[in-house]
Amino acid sequence: MTVLEDEIGALLKRAPGEPPLTLDPDAVLGTPPHRRLWLPALAAAVVVAALAVSIAVLVRHGGATHAARPTPRPTTIAQVREAKARAQVEHDLAYAALPSGAVAGTKTVHTDEEAFVVYGTQIWTVPGTLGAVSAYVAASPPAGLVRQYAGSLTLYFTCADRSIQYDFAARGSKVRVTVRVKAFWTPVRPQWSYVTQDATQVVVEIRRVGRHNLGRSTVIRRRIVTGADESSFARLVNAMRIERPDAGLCPEVPGLFDQVTFQDGARQLTVKTGQTCSGQDVVTVRGEREAVYLHDEHLDALVRQVSR
């Protein structure tokens, strides 16, 4: 080894530091750990219970259930993220905090790929009173989630990328608990939302849309950005990270944004600035067919850049 090799090696070993993430084997294995540990001992009981539940469901609904199909193994980043969200939903449903004696009812899990979210619902029947059951759940908050709402019939826990809601309904001497779980994943930023490296200029236009001018706007700035400015502008847009469509966004309020359009070769993209519920700026880049929401890290610089 040369001195240079030694020094590069030392730098590479120090630079990453402690990873801020941990890996969950269950994201790969796809099932909660405890259930797997119990599986050998309880296999027969689980099979019997599953058959009993299936028969009960068939009787209750008077129809056929879908046959289980093997899930294709994820191979892309987007699929891996979706699989992790689905595993999280399965985990949250399996470990919902409920008093002993709870009997599982129907369970559904489905994915909304456009909203980057997996939904899961599981119905339980629990012996006891409404007050006792909801008090038990309130006293056992899910790890990593914060209680956002607590009513007599609903408890709602949430964090940045998932949520769990418990709805309670009295059923004689028992309580029906509906557990609703959501887990989001971060989309992959599409290629079209980047300014291409071979672009030599971008046409940037800022339109101001008045509060009551629905559908109408005024061009307040238009310039053709070339050379170093174009590179700088492209860097700013390309550095923005994609956000989930609903990550803190309020429904769009017409008339409260400036619209920046830039043309990059034959394509035309629209960068629209707006505000989130928390008052933070966000950027929307809209292509021909869809919009992506980008992190606001560089928004101020972007607007300064194109407003000069």
Next chain:
Amino acid sequence: MDEAGFREFVQTHSRDLLRTGWLLTGDWVLAEDLVQTALLHCWPKWSTVVAPEAYVRKAMLNTYLSWRRNRSASERPVPDVPEVAVDERHPEEREAVRVALTALTPRERAVVVLRYYADLSVADTAAELGIAEGSVKRHAADALAKLRVAPALTGLLSEEVSG
């Protein structure tokens, strides 16, 4: 399949795998995706794996290099804007190394990580990447030449090597 062994491997090696992923991608979120994707490929064959660490690392490198090929048409690397809490020790050094590594080609970067981070020999690096030893030496030499003069590493390398 040896699920317990797989679980234990992920738990005990996750930090090292994530660090390797970070050195390859320069981004913790992408590093996590890279490791998870590699593990997904490895898990079905786990019972036949003899050297798990090398096997998973090889899967990571294959995944990384295939990402670089496939994602050039669908995604472009962006400067790191951490979305997660990061280790605040040596932040300037981390950023300098991240920036310096972006000057390397994917293959050079993979060679540098294996040779100087994982401390593999030229022969082992060649075996893991499935290329000739001569190619490893050439990629390593090219990478070192770039890193030696990388502006981001100014002041971090001794005058003896950077001068």
